[in-house]
Amino acid sequence: MSLTAKTPEVPASAKRELLLDTAWALFCQNGYRAVGIDTVLAKAGVAKMTLYNHFASKEDLIAAAMDKKAAEILAGIDQTVAGAGRSPQKRLLAVFDWLEAWLSSETFTGCAFLKAVGEYTAGSDKPRLAAAAYKQALQDRLVTLCTEADLKAPATLARQLMLIIDGATIHADMHANSAYATDARSMAKALIEAAAK
Amino acid sequence: MSLTAKTPEVPASAKRELLLDTAWALFCQNGYRAVGIDTVLAKAGVAKMTLYNHFASKEDLIAAAMDKKAAEILAGIDQTVAGAGRSPQKRLLAVFDWLEAWLSSETFTGCAFLKAVGEYTAGSDKPRLAAAAYKQALQDRLVTLCTEADLKAPATLARQLMLIIDGATIHADMHANSAYATDARSMAKALIEAAAK
């Protein structure tokens, strides 16, 4: 899967990466359909033909930006987990430290993956597929962490933790309040302790 | 608040209600910006001027549809709770029965309130305000139910249950799988039991 590929199929290009990052920031803030191609180009300072030389369509740009950020975010999570010491439970809870840091950050404007689910509904739309792939990759990591922590029903628990993470994310966005991360963390802690064998 | 008003400020009109219901269904399925006014009009079989005689703008139509559905949904939840017997814990869990029924229904296409949060980001946009008001009204009901069940920290628990509900809703939509309602219910049960005094 492209999420874990070490060597990207598409060669890196400065302008290409700039477009992906700029597009991500704008879509993240305002949603996908609300932001036009021209807005992205203006902010990036890139010509329109450069965009269409790198991407076949706006949807392709969106999906590519999502894939790139997914890889970056997952790497960040892995790093947070790796820096959380050796206790399996602490490593699992470190995901919620990462969540709290994100929801509290000044630049937080909601989860662009969740927004993609709301805006693209066909099921075969590339942004929706990219969103589902990212969330699945995160869930897979949680399954691994739950298993390593020797918890009961790791697959079920991982799904439940995903519900908590995304619920907190969308509520933090909706009410412009990062305190939901605390609720999420305490809930996760309770569930994890209850699942200890 | 208009959510609880018995007598609406705006007189009911058959065409007006038809527009609200049609708009809701289309927005719910496809998102707000993806559906044009003309699509709503065609499906409802109503002239454009009729719409603009009843609503000042598309955003006003959206917000009005959200307010109407919010009232209907909350009434449905109240009814489900009322039919759940006298045990306070069972009444609280009845909310998750309602959730499961919704997520499993053939017509489920995600939560239009959550979609509004993704598509309207200004904070002052009417659809976003309508979404926050609905979610808050639901949360208030959970606080009441938690209090009646004599649970610890009812306000915190209510927020946590909201995270679970919306997390399950968005995951059921994203992965086209209603099984997340089961995860939500078992999680809620565990939390409620842990919060019993």
Next chain:
DNA sequence: CACAAAGTAGACAGGTCTGTATATTTTATT
């Protein structure tokens, strides 16, 4: 330097969107 690749500028086609204006017809009430 020479040459190929990458990027730029600007116009443009064809479509979509919201919202308005106008004149006519239907519906309801008295």
Next chain:
DNA sequence: AATAAAATATACAGACCTGTCTACTTTGTG
């Protein structure tokens, strides 16, 4: 039947959108 209210049909303005085309310029590399 008369009158007022509601709804309709249709055209249209003005803006925005994605994607294409063409000709020109910059950049990097052998």
